[in-house]
Amino acid sequence: MNTEVKKILENFIHSTLQKNLLELGAIKKCEIVNHHLTINLTMPFAWQSTFEELKKITTPKLLKLNSVNEVDWHIEYKIATLKRANNQNAINNIKNIIAISSGKGGVGKSSTAVNLALALQKQGAKVGILDADIYGPSIPTMLGTENQQPLTPDNKHMTPIMAYGLASNSIGYLVDPNGAMVWRGPMASKALLQILQDTLWPELDYLVIDMPPGTGDIQLTLAQNIPVTAAVIITTPQDIALIDAKKGITMFNKVNIPTLGIIENMSYHICEHCGHHEAIFGEGGAKHLAKQYQTKLLGQIPLQKMLRQDLDTGKPTVINHPDSEFSQLYYQIAGNIASELYWQGEAILPDIAFKTL
Numbered sequence: 001m002n003t004e005v006k007k008i009l010e011n012f013i014h015s016t017l018q019k020n021l022l023e024l025g026a027i028k029k030c031e032i033v034n035h036h037l038t039i040n041l042t043m044p045f046a047w048q049s050t051f052e053e054l055k056k057i058t059t060p061k062l063l064k065l066n067s068v069n070e071v072d073w074h075i076e077y078k079i080a081t082l083k084r085a086n087n088q089n090a091i092n093n094i095k096n097i098i099a100i101s102s103g104k105g106g107v108g109k110s111s112t113a114v115n116l117a118l119a120l121q122k123q124g125a126k127v128g129i130l131d132a133d134i135y136g137p138s139i140p141t142m143l144g145t146e147n148q149q150p151l152t153p154d155n156k157h158m159t160p161i162m163a164y165g166l167a168s169n170s171i172g173y174l175v176d177p178n179g180a181m182v183w184r185g186p187m188a189s190k191a192l193l194q195i196l197q198d199t200l201w202p203e204l205d206y207l208v209i210d211m212p213p214g215t216g217d218i219q220l221t222l223a224q225n226i227p228v229t230a231a232v233i234i235t236t237p238q239d240i241a242l243i244d245a246k247k248g249i250t251m252f253n254k255v256n257i258p259t260l261g262i263i264e265n266m267s268y269h270i271c272e273h274c275g276h277h278e279a280i281f282g283e284g285g286a287k288h289l290a291k292q293y294q295t296k297l298l299g300q301i302p303l304q305k306m307l308r309q310d311l312d313t314g315k316p317t318v319i320n321h322p323d324s325e326f327s328q329l330y331y332q333i334a335g336n337i338a339s340e341l342y343w344q345g346e347a348i349l350p351d352i353a354f355k356t357l
């Protein structure tokens, strides 16, 4: 590799990189032919927006070199399969499972889960979402798929419902909304595990699971029995939500599932008229909580009418307003999640993780 090019690539520093691109082994080709530089990268975690930054920052530097007058960038993803908590068996075709959880209902767990799943996809990954929220399965409405039902080609397995490239399954596709509310205890956790296992998931780098809110028996049984890689806790800034978020972290600790971090939703309100930011539910709580439990504050999402309106029409903001500042926030948080998962985890061979039906 040309030493000057190498130096420029080595010097690219970013919060998603704990090693530089060369140490990570991400540069698969770096070749100059007739002043034409070709750089091929292979990344083990979803990284598309940082790749765009890399190009923007380093291309002008590379073009200043005498030996280069054109730069051609390529990226491909071979997302690493990371060791699951408690060495559980993998679900067929799924590399990594991320549980999105909240100690308390109504904090925006499902809204965040669906936008993050779509944002992970935009970051270059193959993604699915499982709505395990038995109390109020809202993902079908948020994806605009509430009138669809999974097919059962062999009367045992289900084909997931595809929406915006996401593979989804939900208890909401299978029972009517009123029926879902009466599910209790072992029956609910058993049904959810069955949905997870009996869905014919396509090959997925990440499956996002929208967990039922709370920290009771159902949540504990699920956390224990799903081969989760790591959990993310959603909270709002109110004291009451933060107290419950603590219970969530404690629950995951109890079953040895690492908490990747906390996302604070409805963090502040942006005035539609003057753009003023107001922390109506209080300030600093999630940051303090993350510090106290030695985990990260992965991001803060404002209270914003557009986020709710987009979900109500079945087109989450990441799809309906992909260039908005709110979508940028979701991309950033998704990038943080993918990189944190990789750096905190231990890569294992995918063929060990995969089992056949």
Ligand SMILES: Nc1ncnc2c1ncn2[C@@H]1O[C@H](COP(=O)(O)OP(=O)(O)OP(=O)(O)O)[C@@H](O)[C@H]1O
Pocket (backbone or CB within 6 Å): 102, 104, 105, 106, 107, 108, 109, 110, 111, 112, 133, 136, 138, 213, 265, 266, 301, 302, 303, 304, 305, 307, 308, 309, 311, 312
């Ligand atoms: N940042 C936000 N700005 C505006 N509205 C939001 C925001 N986050 C969530 N909402 C709205 O708040 C309501 C509750 O959100 P959501 O269903 O995601 O919460 P939840 O924690 O999953 O709830 P439950 O525990 O009942 O399943 C929804 O109408 C959603 O559109």
